[in-house]
Amino acid sequence: xxxxxxxxxxxxxxxxxxxxxxxxxxxxxxxxxxxxxxxxxxxxxxxxxxxxxxxxxxxxxxxxxxxxxxxxxxxxxxxxxxxxxxxxxxxxxxxxxxxxxxxxxxxxxxxxxxxxxxxxxxxxxxxxxxxxxxxxxxxxxxxxxxxxxxxxxxxxxxxxxxxxxxxxxxxxxxxxxxxxxxxxxxxxxxxxxxxxxxxxxxxxxxxx
Numbered sequence: 001x002x003x004x005x006x007x008x009x010x011x012x013x014x015x016x017x018x019x020x021x022x023x024x025x026x027x028x029x030x031x032x033x034x035x036x037x038x039x040x041x042x043x044x045x046x047x048x049x050x051x052x053x054x055x056x057x058x059x060x061x062x063x064x065x066x067x068x069x070x071x072x073x074x075x076x077x078x079x080x081x082x083x084x085x086x087x088x089x090x091x092x093x094x095x096x097x098x099x100x101x102x103x104x105x106x107x108x109x110x111x112x113x114x115x116x117x118x119x120x121x122x123x124x125x126x127x128x129x130x131x132x133x134x135x136x137x138x139x140x141x142x143x144x145x146x147x148x149x150x151x152x153x154x155x156x157x158x159x160x161x162x163x164x165x166x167x168x169x170x171x172x173x174x175x176x177x178x179x180x181x182x183x184x185x186x187x188x189x190x191x192x193x194x195x196x197x198x199x200x201x202x203x204x205x206x207x208x
Contacts, residue, residue: 020065023113024089024168027071027122027138028096028160029054031083036076040141040162055086057167062089068168069109071138071159072096072122096122096139114175124156134179150177150185152195164188 030036031054034047044050062068066089073096075083080101084091093105108126111118117133124137124147134155140147142162149163150156157179159169165188177185177192185192 021063021089022066023111023171024062024066024068025071025120025136025159025171025174026058026068026161026164026168027094028073028141028162029070029075029083030073030098031075031080032078033076033098042162042166054161054166055083057165059086059088061167061170062087064088066090067092069094069111069120069136071120071136073098073138074102094120094122111171113171116175116179118157118171124158144186148184148186149188149190150179150182150192152179152182152184155179162187 031051032047036042037044037047037050042050044053058068068087068089069092071094074080074093076098078101092109093099093102094109095102095105095107099105108119108121111120119127119131119133119135121127121135121137123139124135127135127137134157136157136159137147138158138160140158141160144158144163147156147158147160149158151158157174161167163186169188173188181194181196183193183195183198
């Protein structure tokens, strides 16, 4: 019976079919968290509107055979079970500071993809000093001045949902941006400032 319970929990937290499909990343959905609307200036009229829209945007891009790494702070208050069932794909959870109810969530993970090494963690301050690759993180929400979507100088990628258009972003899209040449990119919808352009034209005049 105990084995059956453990198996059910695994299926609940890591739903989906196989390990194929596309890999997506997102962080800090804060489902069912009313205060986040004001705190992060989210563009939703109510808590119900935010919850339903986040689920819709997730399922619009993620299919049943895809894998989504959620990098912390998935839901607030109550069991996350209902949200896990409503969202497509196999979910891999990295633990955030509001994820006490998420069993088997990892402290961090690593990915090798497209010639890059990625360290996946909730808080970028928790990355070990010995790590030399890129860092994909959440926690910082819309503090874009310091933590934009992509910071080429610090090799950090902020997938807090405020930076990703409130939808998961695929790792294929990240790799296609030619990360090594990006100096800075504010959000997933912004035009990247490239290091190669800066060498030709000088640094951007706008204050970032």
